[in-house]
Every structure is written in structure tokens, then in C-alpha cells.
Amino acid sequence: MQSLTDNTLMLKVKNGDLDKLGLLYERHKKRLFGFFYNLGNNPSISEDLVQNVFMRVLKYRRSYSGEGSFAAWLFSMARNVHYDHHKRSAKESISHGVSADDIKGETEDHLNEEYHNEGNKALLKHALSLLPHEKREVLILSKYREMKFSEIAKVIGCSEGAAKVRVHRALKDLRIIFSQLEIA
Amino acid sequence: MNKEQFEIQAMDFISGNMSENEKREFENFLDSNPEYKTEFMELSDTWKEIDALDAPRPSEEMDETFFSMLKEEAGRTKRKNSSEVLMKWISTILKPQLAYGVLLLGIGFGLGFYINSANDSDRTTAIVLNQETEDVRQKLVLTLLEQPSANQRLQGVSEANKFDDVDETVIKALLQTLNRDSNVNVRLAAVESLTNYVGNPLVRQGLVQSIPYQESPILQITLANLMVALQEKASIEPFKQLLQEKELDTTVQKKIKKSIESII
Numbered sequence: 474m475q476s477l478t479d480n481t482l483m484l485k486v487k488n489g490d491l492d493k494l495g496l497l498y499e500r501h502k503k504r505l506f507g508f509f510y511n512l513g514n515n516p517s518i519s520e521d522l523v524q525n526v527f528m529r530v531l532k533y534r535r536s537y538s539g540e541g542s543f544a545a546w547l548f549s550m551a552r553n554v555h556y557d558h559h560k561r562s563a564k565e566s567i568s569h570g571v572s573a574d575d576i577k578g579e580t581e582d583h584l585n586e587e588y589h590n591e592g593n594k595a596l597l598k599h600a601l602s603l604l605p606h607e608k609r610e611v612l613i614l615s616k617y618r619e620m621k622f623s624e625i626a627k628v629i630g631c632s633e634g635a636a637k638v639r640v641h642r643a644l645k646d647l648r649i650i651f652s653q654l655e656i657a
Numbered sequence: 658m659n660k661e662q663f664e665i666q667a668m669d670f671i672s673g674n675m676s677e678n679e680k681r682e683f684e685n686f687l688d689s690n691p692e693y694k695t696e697f698m699e700l701s702d703t704w705k706e707i708d709a710l711d712a713p714r715p716s717e718e719m720d721e722t723f724f725s726m727l728k729e730e731a732g733r734t735k736r737k738n739s740s741e742v743l744m745k746w747i748s749t750i751l752k753p754q755l756a757y758g759v760l761l762l763g764i765g766f767g768l769g770f771y772i773n774s775a776n777d778s779d780r781t782t783a784i785v786l787n788q789e790t791e792d793v794r795q796k797l798v799l800t801l802l803e804q805p806s807a808n809q810r811l812q813g814v815s816e817a818n819k820f821d822d823v824d825e826t827v828i829k830a831l832l833q834t835l836n837r838d839s840n841v842n843v844r845l846a847a848v849e850s851l852t853n854y855v856g857n858p859l860v861r862q863g864l865v866q867s868i869p870y871q872e873s874p875i876l877q878i879t880l881a882n883l884m885v886a887l888q889e890k891a892s893i894e895p896f897k898q899l900l901q902e903k904e905l906d907t908t909v910q911k912k913i914k915k916s917i918e919s920i921i
Contacts (some may be wrong), residue, residue: 498723507712520719531730548680575836597706616707620669634665641664641700648703
């Protein structure tokens with residue numbers, strides 16, 4: 474099955490063979506779900522966001538050029554989907570008289586619970602949730618080893634060197650937060 | 658090595674993007690720079706911890722939702738495709754080929770008209786040919802009427818019956834035959850032939866004028882019958898002249914008197 478690369482499959486989807494998107498979905502759903510989940514979304518929202526990403530892939534399939542890696546293209550879309558989701562939910566919460574901080578608090582509560590239950594791993598998750606969004610995002614992207622720095626650079630729109638520096642600094646900040654949480 | 662270079666190389670090292678030589682070089686650098694080494698060790702630990710980060714498995718509902726969405730989209734695309742096929746078909750029709758087609762059709766029509774008009778000229782030729790045949794026949798009639806043999810003259814008169822529209826020359830020739838031919842049968846045939854053209858004033862006039870010249874009783878009676886049928890009043894005077902002839906047959910006399918009465 475791997476003889477058909479992601480690029481080939483996506484080009485087939487572009488030319489109208491929509492069934493091939495099923496294959497791409499199977500290959501990437503876990504990574505995408507993990508991406509959204511580790512960005513601090515609950516499983517149900519993460520699933521919805523995965524769905525939204527593939528809806529966008531369908532909608533913009535004709536704009537796929539086949540140049541560069543499919544994963545980079547997919548995760549650029551995932552990033553936009555995530556950004557749009559948070560913009561929308563922030564707007565909705567304002568209209569409902571709830572601040573964005575409340576939502577963040579809930580997410581933290583959700584992560585806090587795990588922190589008590591699962592020790593170090595949960596502590597790390599909590600530290601991750603305290604990182605600024607851009608840093609958290611770049612760390613999660615690099616966590617997927619299959620994604621090279623060149624691909625990460627494409628997703629976040631910078632040079633490969635800059636991507637490495639950003640990941641490095643995010644990692645360093647995470648370390649500091651993690652240490653502080655450990656002491657506390 | 659500046660700080661940024663260190664940051665880049667550290668990331669290359671922990672993500673396994675370095676060759677053996679580069680690795681060795683970087684390790685040497687760390688050994689000679691303990692503060693960087695500490696930082697790198699911490700970084701490496703955190704990286705490993707992040708690696709341990711995992712996520713729960715997405716539910717089966719997500720798959721179901723995705724595949725039903727895909728199915729729906731495929732259906733929509735199919736419908737769209739059929740309308741695209743229609744549009745493609747229309748655009749094909751509107752391609753230059755159509756213009757060529759129309760041009761060919763035009764040429765076809767042009768040729769058709771040309772051939773048709775050629776037919777018209779054929780018809781004209783046929784009419785001309787008919788005209789020529791008539792001319793030849795008229796000449797034949799004239800020639801036959803001058804023949805010494807009564808048989809041939811009779812044939813000439815019967816030829817004269819075949820004309821649709823008779824020429825003045827032929828009428829004159831027939832009238833001359835009626836007045837002067839030696840054979841009574843030929844003269845009788847000439848009367849019959851002239852009967853076909855009684856609509857022509859020249860014929861009527863000629864017939865009336867020939868009445869006094871007729872000596873044969875059968876011709877006199879035939880002419881009398883004809884004049885009654887035509888109700889030709891101009892014929893009364895010549896018939897009266899004829900009545901004064903002493904040698905006139907009594908039957909003919911009676912017939913002519915009767916005819917004059919019926920014409921009046």
C-alpha cells in the first residue's frame with residue numbers, strides 16, 4: 474500500500490478519485506488527532522477538528538500542487554483549522570459572557586486531573602499547556618519524528634534553521650516550566 | 658560556535674540528523690564547553706519525555722462521520738461531473754469544427770442550387786428543342802402539302818393536326834389546300850384539320866372565304882355544318898352566292914338553306 478505515496482494519492486483525489494482520500498485519512502488520522510489533542514483540546518473536539526481538516530482537504534483539493542510533502546500541506550491546514558476553531562470559540566464565549574480565560578481554565582482543569590492521576594506524564598502535559606501556543610505547536614509538530622524540520626518550516630512558514638531554533642527554544646522553555654511545576 | 662549555531666546543531670543531534678563526523682565534532686564541542694553540555698543534557702531529557710507524550714485512540718464514530726462525509730461529497734461530485742459533461746458537450750458543439758460543418762453545409766447547399774439551376778437550363782434546352790421540333794414539323798407539313806401524291810398531302814394535313822400552337826404559314830397552306838387541292842379527300846382532311854384552330858380569326862375568315870370555291874357537295878355540306886356549329890354570321894353571304902349556282906345539288910341546296918336559317 475505504501476507503494477502509493479501520499480502525494481500520488483492526493484493527486485488522484487485532486488483528479489476526482491475521492492475514494493483515495495479514505496486511504497490518506499487512515500494514514501494520518503492518528504497523527505492529526507494527536508496533534509489536536511496535545512494542543513490541549515479534549516478528545517471530542519479533537520475528533521471534530523480532524524473532520525474539519527479533511528473537509529478542507531476536499532474543498533481545496535484543486536489547489537494541491539503535488540510539490541513538497543503532503544504531510545506539510547495537511548498540517549498547514551490543521552494549523553489553520555485549529556486557529557479558526559479557537560477564534561470562533563473565543564467569539565462565542567464573549568457573546569455568551571464567558572471569557573477565553575475560562576475556557577483555558579477548563580482545559581487546564583482537564584489536564585490537572587490527569588496530572589494527579591498519571592504523575593510525570595501529566596505534569597509534562599500541564600507544562601505543555603502553560604507554554605505559549607506557538608511554542609506548544611512547534612513542539613508537537615516536531616514530536617512526530619516523521620516530520621522533518623524542513624516540513625515543519627513549511628507548515629509554520631519560516632526557514633529550516635529558524636524552525637530548529639524555535640523548537641530548541643520551545644523545548645528549553647518547557648524544561649523551565651516543567652522544573653518549576655516539579656518544585657511546586 | 659555562536660548560540661544560534663549551537664541551538665541548530667543541538668536539534669540536529671537529538672533528532673538524528675547528523676553524520677558520524679558531525680556528531681563527533683559536536684560531542685567534542687560539548688566536552689570543551691560544560692555550560693552548553695548541561696543545557697544540552699537537559700534539552701535531551703525533555704525531548705525524550707515529549708517523545709513519551711501520547712494521545713488516546715480516536716473513536717470509531719470519527720471514522721463513520723468521515724466516511725459518510727466522503728460518500729456524500731463523492732455523490733455530489735458525480736452529479737457535478739455529469740453537468741460538466743453536458744457543458745463540455747455544448748462547448749464542443751461551439752468549437753471551430755461547427756463552423757467548418759456549417760461551411761460544408763453551405764457549400765452543399767450552394768452546389769445543390771447550382772445543379773438545380775443547371776436543371777433549369779436543361780428544361781430551357783428541352784423547350785428550345787421542342788420549339789425546334791415544331792419548326793421542323795411545320796416545314797414538313799408545308800413540304801408534304803406541296804407533294805404531287807394525294808397520299809402524302811393527306812399525311813401533311815394529318816401532321817398539321819399534331820401542332821399545339823399553329824403558325825400562320827401553316828394555316829395559309831392548309832387554307833390553300835382547302836381551296837385548290839385537286840383531291841376531295843385532302844380538302845376534307847384540311848377542313849377537319851382547320852376545325853382544331855377555329856379560335857383563330859384567320860382560320861374562320863379563311864373558312865368563310867373558301868365557301869364559294871367549293872364544288873364538291875360533301876365539302877359544301879361539311880362547311881355548312883361547321884358554320885352552323887360556329888354560328889358564323891359572315892358565312893351567310895357566301896352561302897347565298899353558292900345557292901345561286903345552277904349546278905348545285907338539291908340536297909346541298911336544302912342543307913344550305915336550312916343552315917342559313919339556323920345561323921340567323
